[in-house]
Amino acid sequence: MKVRICPLCDQPMKKAHHCDSCDSFIWKPLYMDIHYNTGTMQEEDCSYDVKEHDYEYHDDGSVTMMPSEDGQRAKGRKFRGVKEIEFPAQERDKNTRQKSSAGTTRKKGGCFKMLIIFFVCFTLISSVVQIINAIVWDVISEVEPMNTPEEDLAIELPYDDDAASTKDWIDGEAERTDLTVEEVRNGGSECTVSEHMDVTLDDFTLVFEPLAAEKAAIIGSLDSYSEETDNYAYHYEGTSLYTYFNTYRMYDIDSDIGYYYDVSWDTYSGRLHEVAYDIYDSDVVEEFFVITMEALCGDGEAHRNEFQKQRSIAETEEYVFFETDGYEVYINYYDGSDGFDISYYVSIVKVM
Structure with missing residues (x-):
């Protein structure tokens, strides 16, 4: 009779494509022919396993097993009354390849699972770190609260805050406070931004106005003027205090002479x-300078x-700076290219 043999575990198969011994699906099982010699085996010798057998292997993969009285007992183990036999090398190699292929597939599946596990673990760890950072920052904020802009700007002016004018504007970390003339004079100090000449307004006008009257034929009349003042304290980044105390006198000059003559x-x-x-x-701008x-x-x-030398440079280069006798002079020349009158702007300040 023919018996199905599992090519993986070499055990008999009761089902067409499933081996109960190794629990494997077998698409193409091996077949073994078993023949019994009833003429020579009786009573307790009726089992085909008690005699030595001869095996004949066929090209289609089947094996013929015949009891032999003279042959030596076949090597193998007994499983459920069927002898395990050695199959040809060709069949063994094929079985080995099937097992290796199954093992490789399982290995690849294992690597994919490891990647998934690694990704899940990394995500969890990142989430935990973010939560810890958030908790730490909350604790720090409660222990050391940051200063508000109002606290940063709360610096003391060198004047009476009650007498000072209301703050006009706040922009970011900067604050400006306008001051009256009385508040400035009560402050007891000059402004901190502008350089101060060694000449006061009274000293200057005492010399300038008589000379301007003598040169009236050249520079025009300067008999009238207007004045205004602009005084304020300026806070910057809550740590520095800058003060601007400026009063201006603008002399009225003839419109055919120029725009203005200003002293601050x-x-x-x-x-x-x-x-x-x-x-x-x-020529007129030169007389004003003298x-x-x-x-x-x-x-x-x-x-x-x-x-005269520096004016010529300004007429070529558009502007020029130069120093003379402790003063810095700036000349800007406008050539009238935009349809306005040609003009010379001159500024004189103390050298820093």
Whole structure:
């Protein structure tokens, strides 16, 4: 009779494509022919396993097993009354490849599972770290609360806050406080931003106005003027205090001479900050410079030649800076290319 043999475990198969011994699906089992010699085996010798057998292997993979009285007893183990036999090398190799292939598939599946496990673990660890960081920052915020902008700006002015004007604007970390003339004078100090000349307004006008009257034929009349003041304290980043105390006098000049002649000084001390003017004609701007320097340092004519030289440079380069007798002079030349009058703007300040 023919018996199905599992190629994986070499055990008999009761089902067509399933081996109960190794619990495997077998698409193509091996077949073994078993023949019994009833003429020679009786009573207790009826089992085909008690005699030595001869085996015959066929090309289709089947095996013929015949009891032999002379052959030696076949090697193998007994499983459920059927002898385990040695199959040809070709069949063994095929079985080995099937087992290896199954093992490889299982290994690849294991790597994929490891990747999934690693990704899940990484995600969990990242979430835990973020939660811990959030908790730590909350604790720090409660222990050391950050200063508010109002606290950063709460610096003391050198004046009476009750008397000072209301704060006009707050922009980010900067704060400005406008001050009246009385508040500035009660403050007891000059402003901290502008450089201060050694000449006060009274000293300057005492010399300048008589000279301007003598040169009226050239520079026009300067008999009238207007004044205004602009004083404020400026807080920056809550740590620094800057003060601007400026009072201006703008002389009215003839419209065919220029735009203005302006003198500014410190509201508290009266020391000059700047003298600036904007004039059309090159000769007139030179005369203004000479009488201005006469009022500032006592010898205006000594600076005429230097001014002429620097004015020529400004007419070529558009502007120029130069220093003379402790003062910094800026000349800006406008050539009238936009349809306006040609003009010379001159600013005189103390050298920093």
